[in-house]
Amino acid sequence: MTQQQRTQVVIIGAGPSGSVAAALLHQQQIDVIVLEKSTFPRFSIGESLLPACMEVIEQAKMLDAVTAAGFQFKDGAAFRYQDKYTTFDFNDKFTAGPATTYQVQRGQFDKVLADEAVTQGVEIRYEHAVEAIECLESKSVLTVTGANKKSYTLEADFVLDASGFGRVLPRLLALEKPSHLPPRKAIFCHVTDHINAEKCSVDYDRNKILISVHPHSADVWYWLIPFSNGTCSLGVVAPPQWLADYGDDSLAVLKQLVNEEPGLATILAAAEYPIKAATIEGYSANVTQLATSNYALLGNAGEFLDPVFSSGVTIAMKSAQLAANVLTRSFAGEKVDWQCDYAQPLMLGVDTFRTYVEGWYSGELQRVIFHPNPDRKIKQMICAILAGYAWDTNNPFVTQSQRRLAVVAALCAE
Numbered sequence: 001m002t003q004q005q006r007t008q009v010v011i012i013g014a015g016p017s018g019s020v021a022a023a024l025l026h027q028q029q030i031d032v033i034v035l036e037k038s039t040f041p042r043f044s045i046g047e048s049l050l051p052a053c054m055e056v057i058e059q060a061k062m063l064d065a066v067t068a069a070g071f072q073f074k075d076g077a078a079f080r081y082q083d084k085y086t087t088f089d090f091n092d093k094f095t096a097g098p099a100t101t102y103q104v105q106r107g108q109f110d111k112v113l114a115d116e117a118v119t120q121g122v123e124i125r126y127e128h129a130v131e132a133i134e135c136l137e138s139k140s141v142l143t144v145t146g147a148n149k150k151s152y153t154l155e156a157d158f159v160l161d162a163s164g165f166g167r168v169l170p171r172l173l174a175l176e177k178p179s180h181l182p183p184r185k186a187i188f189c190h191v192t193d194h195i196n197a198e199k200c201s202v203d204y205d206r207n208k209i210l211i212s213v214h215p216h217s218a219d220v221w222y223w224l225i226p227f228s229n230g231t232c233s234l235g236v237v238a239p240p241q242w243l244a245d246y247g248d249d250s251l252a253v254l255k256q257l258v259n260e261e262p263g264l265a266t267i268l269a270a271a272e273y274p275i276k277a278a279t280i281e282g283y284s285a286n287v288t289q290l291a292t293s294n295y296a297l298l299g300n301a302g303e304f305l306d307p308v309f310s311s312g313v314t315i316a317m318k319s320a321q322l323a324a325n326v327l328t329r330s331f332a333g334e335k336v337d338w339q340c341d342y343a344q345p346l347m348l349g350v351d352t353f354r355t356y357v358e359g360w361y362s363g364e365l366q367r368v369i370f371h372p373n374p375d376r377k378i379k380q381m382i383c384a385i386l387a388g389y390a391w392d393t394n395n396p397f398v399t400q401s402q403r404r405l406a407v408v409a410a411l412c413a414e
Contacts, residue, residue: 018162041107052388188235
């Protein structure tokens with residue numbers, strides 16, 4: 001006989017969206033249990049935060065813990081393509097709000113957030129995996145396997161899926177829907193970088209993420225995310241068929257591609273590489289619905305676009321903030337509409353990011369970014385989106401993202 005338990009809210013996953021949502025709900029005296037299938041720290045990519053995250057981190061009362069962790073300071077983004085190099089300083093942006101953030105090793109960062117949630121009084125059950133869910137009229141019943149390999153049932157008024165790429169509810173409830181974004185593959189690792197910016201013969205700023213474009217293939221790009229301990233996250237993203245010509249040794253392919261981009265090769269000339277590199281392919285994902293009266297999908301559990309603008313953690317935290325607000329109102333007796341109150345507001349920012357992801361690969365956004373004489377106001381508006389403020393409806397590059405980008409790209413082409 002399985003043991004049955006009950007709580008108001010179950011959160012699947014203790015990553016950024018799960019820990020933040022749990023803390024926000026706990027602040028409102030809502031009972032919450034977080035189920036995390038792994039133990040922390042554990043490796044994850046998505047290591048470059050955006051300044052918009054800091055507002056949510058502060059609201060969750062986790063800012064002091066994050067600041068004390070000693071992560072790499074970040075104040076903008078840099079882009080390089082052939083002999084062109086440009087930067088976006090997040091202090092010079094259209095939208096008000098935090099202008100700086102951090103580059104983080106996600107294993108450590110996620111543990112900081114989770115530990116802080118526990119300190120605040122949240123219960124996190126590590127090595128507890130959700131095996132099944134039954135959605136009933138006014139509650140859901142989850143079948144969970146605990147760390148002792150014994151099963152139990154957990155009844156909840158509401159379930160938040162913060163499982164990220166694990167996508168627990170989309171898998172269990174057949175919510176998966178193909179992404180319309182073309183499939184891409186990433187090869188990545190952490191390197192001991194030995195970068196000396198003062199002696200480097202090309203422009204480099206450790207306080208910014210560096211996005212480099214392959215000199216002969218504009219839809220192939222690299223990320224270089226510096227950490228405070230002298231290492232960097234290094235990755236390349238390309239169409240799988242394009243990478244196939246380079247062979248099966250992922251680390252050798254990554255090194256070869258770094259050498260093909262002269263600026264990156266110069267910056268990483270003294271870098272020490274690990275024994276192997278990791279890969280992830282076909283990561284863009286979507287779902288048939290983001291929320292019902294039983295559950296809501298947070299962050300990557302709902303939709304993941306592309307890593308090019310580091311939007312993943314920002315979308316995750318924004319979804320946690322929105323969902324916690326709707327749940328707080330619901331438990332207070334207000335009538336809520338999860339489509340109008342959660343899904344639509346969340347998708348405003350997701351669709352904004354989507355415009356610029358698609359614009360990056362079509363070449364429109366690259367023409368704007370690398371234009372030698374940008375209009376300052378337009379750059380400030382785009383900078384705000386790169387800083388994560390994709391929900392600012394005062395920004396016309398949010399509310400009219402496709403039309404505005406197309407017009408500016410056409411002007412830059414002329």
